[in-house]
Amino acid sequence: MTTATVATDHRLSDDQMASFVINGYHILKPDLRTGLNQEIYDALDAMSTNPGDGVLEAVPQLNQVWNSPEMVGALTSLLGPDYEMFPHRHCHRNAPGTPSQQIHQDNLNDLRIDGGQIRQPDRIDLILAMYYPQDVTSNMGPTLILPGTHVLQALPERMASQGNFRDQVIATVEAGSVVILHYDIWHAGTANTSKTVRYMLKFLFQRTSNPSVPSWNHDPSSDASIRRRLESENPMSMQRGLSAKQRHLRTRMWNRLAGDQALDLSYHDKWVGGSWN
Numbered sequence: 507m508t509t510a511t512v513a514t515d516h517r518l519s520d521d522q523m524a525s526f527v528i529n530g531y532h533i534l535k536p537d538l539r540t541g542l543n544q545e546i547y548d549a550l551d552a553m554s555t556n557p558g559d560g561v562l563e564a565v566p567q568l569n570q571v572w573n574s575p576e577m578v579g580a581l582t583s584l585l586g587p588d589y590e591m592f593p594h595r596h597c598h599r600n601a602p603g604t605p606s607q608q609i610h611q612d613n614l615n616d617l618r619i620d621g622g623q624i625r626q627p628d629r630i631d632l633i634l635a636m637y638y639p640q641d642v643t644s645n646m647g648p649t650l651i652l653p654g655t656h657v658l659q660a661l662p663e664r665m666a667s668q669g670n671f672r673d674q675v676i677a678t679v680e681a682g683s684v685v686i687l688h689y690d691i692w693h694a695g696t697a698n699t700s701k702t703v704r705y706m707l708k709f710l711f712q713r714t715s716n717p718s719v720p721s722w723n724h725d726p727s728s729d730a731s732i733r734r735r736l737e738s739e740n741p742m743s744m745q746r747g748l749s750a751k752q753r754h755l756r757t758r759m760w761n762r763l764a765g766d767q768a769l770d771l772s773y774h775d776k777w778v779g780g781s782w783n
């Protein structure tokens with residue numbers, strides 16, 4: 507009984523969940539059947555136009571990626587067991603010569619207002635999943651991620667001129683990998699200077715209910731070490747005030763994921779003169 511559960515349970519561990527809450531991303535490589543990545547690559551390469559949201563119907567083998575136990579386990583952990591696939595999706599075809607994107611958020615680039623109150627970015631409601639059917643080496647336009655930025659607000663107009671951050675992560679990956687991102691994280695596609703087309707399939711998944719219990723593989727005995735991680739890790743070096751805000755928001759995010767609904771009452775929390783009210 508126990509063995510069967512362990513063998514089939516791909517939910518994230520406490521440490522993997524904490525890493526996501528701190529860094530805003532998780533990379534996994536599902537155990538896909540031999541040949542599937544190439545089949546998908548060939549099907550994409552044979553398309554004469556981009557089918558937009560219709561890419562799942564055009565290449566139904568993609569369902570095997572999204573339905574893999576590793577994907578279902580990770581998405582269940584992050585969004586709860588009743589998560590849903592979002593109807594918007596996109597196939598990114600980066601041909602040789604494609605330049606870098608600006609670093610950006612896919613989500614709304616502004617403060618969330620909810621019932622007239624500022625809503626803190628302290629939840630995981632939407633996940634962006636990027637699947638790469640071929641290896642992505644450093645010159646093929648890998649996705650760039652700014653770890654920890656999913657809890658920060660920034661003006662896109664200001665970010666437009668920014669690049670080459672010291673702690674940026676360049677997600678070079680093997681064929682079949684999926685980069686799972688918090689929807690608010692700052693990221694960009696980089697330049698493809700190789701001679702190979704890089705495909706990336708972007709899909710969105712959404713939470714449909716608020717968490718009431720941890721939906722990952724939770725072990726209460728790790729609570730103290732997780733708290734220490736949430737309060738001390740610094741994925742991108744930044745000024746002290748911002749690090750404090752980041753730590754505050756991710757502790758709230760963790761509590762909310764663990765089922766602390768009392769937090770719903772405190773949308774109006776705000777940063778005032780160096781402390782949280």
Ligand SMILES: O=C(O)CCC(=O)C(=O)O
Binds near residue numbers: 598649694695
């Ligand atoms: O191509 C990539 O790696 C990222 C694409 C992206 O972030 C976007 O188009 O919004």
Ligand SMILES: [Fe+2]
Binds near residue numbers: 610611612694
């Ligand atoms: Fe994007």
